[in-house]
Amino acid sequence: MASTQTWSEGNGATAATVTTSRAECNWKNIDDSTTAYTSSPINSTTNSNSFTKYQSLYFAGTWNSISVVTLFIDNNAPATGLSIVGSVVTSGTTPSTTASGDSALSTTGLAANLTTTAMGYAAGSSSSTASGAINVNALRTQLQTTSSYAGGPGNITSRTITCAWTES
Amino acid sequence: MSLPLDTSCQAEYEDGFILDETELNDYSPYTTDPEHPDNILRSILKKHPEAEHGKMVRFSVFWKDKKYDVDWVGLPDNARPIRFRHNRSTRDLDTGEIYFWQAGVDFGYQYTDESGKNVQEIQEIR
Numbered sequence: 001m002a003s004t005q006t007w008s009e010g011n012g013a014t015a016a017t018v019t020t021s022r023a024e025c026n027w028k029n030i031d032d033s034t035t036a037y038t039s040s041p042i043n044s045t046t047n048s049n050s051f052t053k054y055q056s057l058y059f060a061g062t063w064n065s066i067s068v069v070t071l072f073i074d075n076n077a078p079a080t081g082l083s084i085v086g087s088v089v090t091s092g093t094t095p096s097t098t099a100s101g102d103s104a105l106s107t108t109g110l111a112a113n114l115t116t117t118a119m120g121y122a123a124g125s126s127s128s129t130a131s132g133a134i135n136v137n138a139l140r141t142q143l144q145t146t147s148s149y150a151g152g153p154g155n156i157t158s159r160t161i162t163c164a165w166t167e168s
Numbered sequence: 169m170s171l172p173l174d175t176s177c178q179a180e181y182e183d184g185f186i187l188d189e190t191e192l193n194d195y196s197p198y199t200t201d202p203e204h205p206d207n208i209l210r211s212i213l214k215k216h217p218e219a220e221h222g223k224m225v226r227f228s229v230f231w232k233d234k235k236y237d238v239d240w241v242g243l244p245d246n247a248r249p250i251r252f253r254h255n256r257s258t259r260d261l262d263t264g265e266i267y268f269w270q271a272g273v274d275f276g277y278q279y280t281d282e283s284g285k286n287v288q289e290i291q292e293i294r
Contacts, residue, residue, distance in 0.1 A: 002194065002207070005257045007266060023264035057257055064210055158262035164271070166252040168209060 003059045003066060003131075003167060009033045010054035010119045010138060015092030018118055020058070027053060027084075027143035031095040042143060050143040051095040056120045057136040057163040059128075064168045067127035070109030071139045071163050077104070078156040081149025086141035088112045091121050093140075100142045109164060112137040136163060172230040175253045175273040179212045182222025187212065190230075212249055229275040231293045238277055247279040250290055 008020045011031050019033045026037035027050035042050050059066060076084040086105035090113075113136075115124030120137035128134050139161065172178065176189040189208040196206035198216035211217065218224065227238045227249045240247070254271040271294065278288035 002253075003255075005266070005268065007257070007259050021264075025259070025261050025264050027261070055259070062205070062207055064207070064213070158260055160258045160260050162256050162258040164254070164256050166274070167255050168250075168252050 002061060003063045004061045005163075006058050006060075008056050008058055008119060008135075010056070010092050011095065013094050015052075015054040015095055015138070015140075016119065016121070025053070025055070027051075027141070029097070042145065044145050044149055047145045047147055047149065049097045049099060049145060051097055052093070052100050052140055052142045053095065054089070054092055054119065054138045054140050055161065056138040059114075059134050059136075060132070062131040063128070065127060065129050066114065066134070066165055066167050069112045069114060069126075069136055069163065069165045071112055071136070071161065072107055072109045073105045073141075074107065074160045074162070075157075076107055078143075078159060079149070081146045082156065083144045083146065084141060084159065085144055086110075086139055088137045089121075089140045090123050090137055092119060092138065099144060100140060102140065102142065105141055110139075112139075112163075171233075172235070174231050175251075175270055176230050177209055177212070177249070177251050177275070178226075178228045178230070178235075179217070179224050179249075180226040180228075181217055181224055185217060185221040187217055209249070209251055227275075227277070229273055229293070231273055236275060236291065236293060238275070240277075243277060244279050244281070247277045249275070250278055250288065251275045 008018050011017045022033040028037040028040045030040035031051045085102040087102040088110045113124030114128045114134045115122040120135040172190040178188045180186050194207045196211040198211045199205040224240045252274040256269045258267045276290035
């Protein structure tokens, strides 16, 4: 009788093809939610970036109110020469390795709204009192490399993103 | 009886009846439309039990094996319970695993007094 949550990813044209509950959600050199990152690693020797990644939290179930929604990452600087950037967006752009233009992804919380539009691609409102189904504005992220990055393709310490909200 | 879950609520009424969110798995016995069931907090807010059990005398929430009470006796009839859960959903971007967790709960009461002034008292429990 409270809300339930699933995470979705948007891929393809305007990042509008939605898949849910994927195990593969690493930053990588391909725009999908299935290919292992080891098969399509970011080309760090040319200081490339990952494809931009769009993720959104989807609420289902019953609630009296949901409000004060924020999104954040645990750490936006995983290694020297690497930066994780991101922002809350109200529309999707076809994912690419071009620098997204976003600032370092917040570790304390970016405010987001709620909307019934898939992937949260609409302005939405800051609270919901209508149970059923609703999406949080999408979080666009990108792992960027810089000229100072000395590592090759491979693992970085696993990162987490969190959606926080108040619910009654 | 189940140990009340963190952030869950409970209400006690004049005849001793207790409406417990955890015990009822958050499904209100006062639901009239099974397709759209009420949860426990909604039934407390709508005062569903009061016709049978008298006025609410206590509103409580639970957090880390402690119970926090609001003595409802003496509060005006238009007082409403407040209970906001601070929920989190964290996704591990390596494994895709999702962890639901709670950072705390805010609870208390709110009412509008005779002069139209909003009166509320909220305790942040972490």
